[in-house]
Amino acid sequence: MFCRKKKLPEVERVVKANDRDYNEKFQYADNRIHTSKYNILTFLPINLFEQFQRVANAYFLFLLILQLIPEISSLTWFTTIVPLFLVISMTAVKDATDDYFRHRSDNQVNNRQSEVLINTRLQNEKWMNVKVGDIIKLENNQFVAADLLLLSSSEPHGLCYVETAELDGETNLKVRQALPVTSELGADISSLAKFDGQKVGTVVCEAPNNKLDKFSGVLSWKDSKHTLSNQKIILRGCVLRNTSWCFGMVLFAGPDTKLMQNSGKTKFKRTSIDRLMNTLVLWIFGFLVCLGIILAIGNSIWESKVGNQLRTFLFWREGEKSSLFSGFLTFWSYVIILNTLVPISLYVSVEVIRLGHSYFINWDRKMYYTAKAMPAEARTTTLNEELGQIEYIFSDKTGTLTQNIMTFKKCSINGRVYGEVPNDLDQKKEVAKKKEDVDFSAKSQSEKNLHFFDHSLMESIELGDSKVHEFLRLLALCHTVMAEEDSAGQLVYQVQSPDEGALVTAARNFGFIFKSRTAETITVEELGIPVTYQLLAFLDFNNIRKRMSVIVRNPEGQIKLYSKGADTILFEKLHPSNKELLSLTSDHLNEFAGEGLRTLAIAYRELDDKYFTMWQEMLENANAATTERDEQISRLYEEIESDLMLLGATGVEDKLQEGVIETVTSLSLANIKIWILTGDKQETAVNIGYACNVLTDAMDAVFVISGNTAGEVREELRKAKENLFGQNTSFSSGHVVYESKQQLTLDSNAEEAVMGECALVINGHSLAHALESDVESDLLELACMCKTVVCCRVTPLQKAQVVELVKKHRNAVTLAIGDGANDVSMIKSAHIGIGISGQEGLQAVLASDYALAQFRYLQRLLLVHGRWSYYRMCKFLCYFFYKNFAFTLVHFWFAFYCGFSAQTVYDQWFITLFNIVYTSLPVLAMGIFDQDVSDQNSMDCPQLYEPGQLNLLFNKRRFFICVAHGIYTSLALFFIPYGSFSNVTGEDGQHIADYQSFAVTMATSLVIVVSVQIALDTSYWTMVNHVFIWGSVATYFSILLAMHSKGVFGIFPHQFPFVGNAWHSLSQKFVWLVVFLITVASVMPVVALRFLKMHLYPSLSDQIRRQQKAQRKERPIGSRRPHTRRSSSRRSGYAFAHQEGYGELITSGKNMRAKSPAPASGLEKMLYNNTNWIENLCKKTTDMVSGFSHDKTVKL
Secondary structure (H helix, E strand, O other): OOOOOOOOOOOEEEEEOOOHHHHHOOOOOOOOOOOOOOOOOOHHHHHHHHHOOOHHHHHHHHHHHHHOOOOOOOOOOHHHHHHHHHHHHHHHHHHHHHHHHHHHHHHHHHOOEEEEEEOOEEEEEEHHHOOOOOEEEEEOOOEOOOEEEEEEEOOHHHEEEEEOHHHHOOOOEEEEEOOHHHHOOOOOHHHHHOOOOOOOOEEEEEOOOOOOOOOOEEEEEOOEEEEEOHHHEEOOOOEEEOOOEEEEEEEEOHHHOHHHHOOOOOOOOOOHHHHHHHHHHHHHHHHHHHHHHHHHHHHHHHHHHOHHHHOOOOOOOOOOOOHHHHHHHHHHHHHHHHHHHOOOHHHHHHHHHHHHHHHHHHHOHHHOEOOOOEOOEEOOOOOHHHHHOEEEEEEOOOOOOEEEEEEEEEEEEOOEEEEOOOOOHHHHHHHHHHOOOOOOOOOOOOOOOOOOOOHHHHHHHHOOOHHHHHHHHHHHHOOOOEEEEOOOOOEEEEOOOHHHHHHHHHHHHOOEEEEEEOOOEEEEEEOOEEEEEEEEEEEOOOOOOOEEEEEEEOOOOOEEEEEEEOHHHHHHHEOHHHHHHHHHHHHHHHHHHHOOOEEEEEEEEEEOHHHHHHHHHHHHHHHHOOOOHHHHHHHHHHHHOOOEEEEEEEEEEEEEOOOHHHHHHHHHHOOOEEEEEOOOOHHHHHHHHHHOOOOOOOOOEEEEEOOOOHHHHHHHHHHHHHHHOOOOOOOOOOOOOOOOOOOOOOOOOHHHHHHOOEEEEEEHHHHHHHOOOOOHHHHHHHHHHOOEEEEEOOOHHHHHHHHHHHHHHHOOEEEEEEOOHHHHHHHHHOOEEEEEOOOOOOHHHHHOOEEEOOOOHHHHHHHHHHHHHHHHHHHHHHHHHHHHHHHHHHHHHHHOOOOOOOOOOOOHHHHHHHHHHHOHHHHHHHHHHOOOOOHHHHHHOHHHHHHHHOOOOOOHHHHHHHHHHHHHHHHHHHHHHHHHHOOOEOOOOOEOOOHHHHHHHHHHHHHHHHHHHHHHHOOOOOHHHHHHHHHHHHHHHHHHHHHOOHHHHHHOOOOOOOOOHHHHHHOOHHHHHHHHHHHHHHHHHHHHHHHHHHHHOOOHHHHHHHHHHHOOOOOOOOOOOOOOOOOOOOOOOEOOOOOOOHHHHHHHOOOOOOOOOOOOOHHHHHHHHOOHHHHHHHHHHHHHHHHHHHOOOOOO
16 A cells, blocks of 8 residues: 555546456556545544644644643643543544544445446446446436446447436436447446457547546547547436446546546535634743743842842752743743633533534434434534634535425416416415315326326316317427336336427427427327327427427428427517516516426417428538538528517426425525525526525626636626726627616715625636636625625536635635536535535535535525524634633733742642632533524524624634633732731731632632523523533632541542631631622623623624513414515516427437337448537537627626
């Protein structure tokens, strides 16, 4: 392992199939993945290195070394080494436990089974044992184990379908095709085994990289070379769909796969409070050094002025010890004595509190998802308080905000709406009494999961409404769906996009069942009667056209064009006679879009034979053209798709996860900005943004940045900012599109006004230019002035870059949440990473800091657990610094009265036990259980979250206030008893002003004062608080009396020489009077200040806490925020997750299964080898991204 030669960076990769010996020469990575941080050998050094990055740990190690020097140490070494060892050990155990679970998760993935071709037969191998060059077999619905070159498949012409949701967030299927020369191998194991690398089966390709949409390579086989593109590659993280089996050759494995190349490295995360504590520890150490220097100077002066008079008494020889050397030693002695300004127990307590908060998250039943029996899980215990300081949330869309389920909800046919009743409570109750789901059980081919509540649509079908029939007929004909029958004889649809699946399934349930298709026909069962239509032309979808059309001839000989697409596009193609129906349908589309439905407009046109024949001849000529082919075809499409007759519109629900709208609304009220980063297309992302209230019609402007060059992007950003500040009110050129409802004026609160009213949408190719160093500042400035940012068509790496941009320049706490492998790099880059246990595997969860089952639980995680964790940690730190300054600085005042001799005020055992026993449990109870308001009030009033974002509860100012409070208390602790004991006798007439009685009085006063102070600081009392606070006081007196008893003296006479001193001191009324006076002097100013502040300047939490007390007997009922429709402006809900190129794929017949094998003629071989259609598909796929630049409608 350690002797392996260092691997040189790859320039290109050479892989031979079925030849492990050859491939191992290049030291290619195996297929094992690692999300863990340590292994057995590296755990100790790496973990110790991380722990000693904490300044305090390094500081205590330094103190330990000093205490081993007897000349300067007045405290024994075990007072430091025992707490330090406990801290290091506890933290190491916690880190080891966290990493153990990461290892276990890694093992679950690495031990998945895959069929690998070894020694001419298929064998089951674990994923981690798969090597580069292996040929593996995949079956339907299996995850792809590594990056593969597709060799053959069960589909015609070597096609296979994959779902890439883990890579780009899209759930629509992608098509991949094997090379014709390898697809001939089929499932013949012997033929595949001969693909063995001996002068054949060699791939030379690019080195590992993170580019998901690009691949270049060459396959050498059978004395010929074949170019490889991205369409020949299946990437790890994909899922094989609608394909029985396929074979592939491993090109990249494990960390070299494009998925893992986009994942980023596991980073060591520290909270902002951790970083602040490091700074404060340095300040305290500097303060300690200053105190040490002052006392060392004092010692030198005292030794030169007074100490020389005592040398004879102390039997010192002349010149044995100079005053300067004495001061030097005294400096180090006081560094040791005053080290309790930052006690090691602070870090032990912090870890225990964080662990307790983590368990509260794990145990919260309100974040338990019963459908999957899945609780919330804190996968790390070091970041809890950071959950209370989030300013930016970066969220994936697919599977995080949505459920990946498309459902047909509503439609408008000939001016009439069919579907669910409006979202009104009274109407719902009335309808629920009269109506139930439409019963589709009588139809044998119906989809059982479709729920439709409006019976009037079924009644219209039964009455023979011609428009309704034509509408459903269009849904059954105009699509790219493939139909098959399973073993039970049930229809199974292979859908390229979930939208089409929802529409075809709806038509199927209402009696218009798409049965089958060939390259030239479509068969539909219409109300039980099979009807075969001749497919004359397929006008495919693309992102510029935003529509698709089919031209068919029905059995009566009529030729009809059926079209569906974006309403903004299709309405421009309508015949003038549709004006009245257009107005009605537009209103219905407004309603659908306002409810968050994805909409399509539906229209048709009747064509006469003569016109269609002429048009078809022109289309054939355009297809044969060598120049401007695409432009000619586009013009012909535009020509025939005119004078359409409007049928209506559809409303499909891209079902949001439960509670998403309420969660987004609540988090927005908490002043948290939500950015959507998705690999999905622009229309889909924007539509979901409106559906979940991230985007609203109340916004003054929604900007789209879609330039194709750095210059264009810079200009668009500049113009957007100009408009944002009201410097240009009529600008509408370029690609930046907006609608301004009111003029923004610049005043002192201009940025706040802008931030609440604007949104930004940017595409992936524009983002790539915007992230360049000379443009990123413009992007960040504009984005941070907007309330919401939507980044679409972004790669996993770009997601991470956006997060890093905000982290780097805004100094804000960020949170990333996602559910797929394409979100891993973003999750690792953010301060807090949250994985959703969704439909896309466990990659996001494995890389996350917290795992949730649903997006809605994020509201409770942040507003309750995050806020409480921050609140508790801040109170804990304020109190801890206060009590330790009060405890330690007494030594400083005492130094002026003991000749700066490094003598301690307290007994050594009291110094050892003060932070470990006497005051540890009360502050732990407050840090774990305290709360200012209830969880329900935290949810109902999101504004309570803002103090954490502004870092108000613990910062440098609050630290200095705590220090000042501690200094004041230390003055009272020392000088009140010092003045009281200066000239006093006991009740029995004996003198009581001895050193030990003085120490006992001060120690007792200190314990009582800090106990009363924590009682005042505690807002939420539990039995644990009572037991810990008052129990600690009782423990102090028990140990004090025991240490001064005869019994302990008899056992340890040298360690406990002051027999009876404690009992004698505490039996004096004078001592108790002094203790009472110190307590009043220390506590009363704090009580007075808090009383005045609460009544004159109450905070929001103070007001809510007052209400809680007033309503303690009557539990307040949290009112749900009503969901209001957006109907303020005309906009489209169009969002169609479809890929261009499937029309050409269907009409070519290459994805049709042959009924029976036939000998291949020369013509058929020529068609088979002609890959023009798949090349067009690849080209059009990439053109979809650039097509967004033509979208001029943003605020629709």
